[in-house]
Amino acid sequence: MRIDHGLDTQDAAARALLAGLGWVVDEAAVPLRVGGDLLSTDSFALARLWHTPLLLRPVAKEARPDNGRFTATLIVEGRGVLTIDGAPHSFEPGTLLIYDRQLSESMQADASIAAIHVSHWWTAILRAGQRREDVPVASRPPAQLVGLLIAMVNTTFEQRLDESDLGFAAWLASIDSAVSSLLGSTLRARAALASPVTLYERALAVIQERHADPAFTVAELAEHFDVSKPWLHRAFAEQDTSPRRVLMDTRIAHARALLPLLPTPAAIASAAEASGFGTSRALRRALRAEEPHTPPAGVG
Template sequence: MQALFDLDEDGAAAVALFSRVGWELDDVPANLRAGGDLLLADDFSVARIWHTPCRYAVRPIAVEDPSRFRASLIVEGSGVSAADGGSEPFEPGTLLIHDASRGAEILASTPVAAIHVSHRWSRILPPGASPDEVPRHLRPPEHYAAVLTAMVNATFEQRDVEDALGLDAWLAAIDSATSALLSTVVPSRQGDASRTLIEKAAALISERYADPAFTSAQIAVHLGVSTSQLYRAFAAQGTTPRRVLQQTRVRHAVMLLPPLATPAEAAAVAAASGFGTGRALRKALREERSGSES
């Protein structure tokens, strides 16, 4: 694991900074300036990189493993990404999925700050799915973008790279958030009719958990079944839709909560996780702790 923090580079050094996250830049203007923070491992890398407005061509490094997944979540700035004769605008909240076998031309009309994640497709995609099924340009649900951004920021803010166990936990959380981002856009190979009621409900919970008004009753309405039918299906798995919804919200809240969170921070996490208030979040955390201890 290699960690590089607080970088501020220009010229060739800025180009080298991009190469550390798997990109070779062509036709780069001489006044390119870039900086950021990087964590690099054998099979995973995550970075926060900013750069000045410019037009440049990007292509994967030749020796890069074609099975590698690469994406950029735009945090600040705007521009256009062009590939295969088409172009897509990007702005804050846009997730750019990069094809490992093709390059693209980037026109950044303003200074850009982005989170870059590199991993193996096999660790990100659901079983049986192909990278070809993933749109390279898409907008993820806002709460998933917030989760990924918060986790990456927390990773770099702690900067305790000597604690391998803690770092692995942070990277696993980023991995999970990235998987959640992609799971909303990767089509299932199974037809909708063949999916079980549990699978449909779980997918709906993953999409809607951040809405505090979303309830078990709405799951039943959306899926066109009775509440009792929904609860019977979950009971066969030893749980309830309400419990799965709460566990999903708690899991994402724990990912976002900083150590020794202030009341304001707890309230913000509660709002982003579907609890609505810090009090509701604290109650759910107590329930989950007591449930795991019993």
């Protein structure tokens, strides 16, 4: 095993370092420079790296007969595009990029990026019946798992842990478990999107179920399905609407169904509470926004 701290290499040394982690540099916009920390064994590599803008492609590796070799890179800073068989997948901080080295891939970083890089011969990531190609190539895992992995990696390098330290083997297993959890979360999200019942349809059902809770938000809806807010918004945009609009319309429809023809202040307060608005003022404001020129009788 080798542990290198405070790396700061250029050109040939930088290319050799990236090659050791499974990358080949096709192009660099400026003279190549790589820095960070690295821990590596014959079957496991862990790195906290930053590097200059460049075009990378994973090194083709022969897969073991019983399982495939995946490389996971968690983007901490910077943005770019991962291209899989000609299809672009943009990434940003918090994105987990997962490579199956048997696929044709390249990664274009438009600016310097910092990343946590993990590669291992995993055997427990894929469930029975799943294939390597079922592993997402780019995904946004839950923020709490991202934070957990970053904290574990940073602790390792900052405290200069190595294989002679007590508990090092357990730490290595915990890193493996954390990345497996990240991969498992992306698999669940991918399975949900591949379901015959679309994300939009399933989100509608959750809105119908939870709209009466004033604390229920679009952010909670995205978290419920383990997807990012932009991903959720895209599903609704395909139906020419937005999660916020549907949630508001659902609450308004529920409130209208509860209001009598000539609502009293008590009836308005009751409808507001039962439909998720929380206060009479919030319900009145929503009704006025929906019909600004014809406020409901007794509600103005």
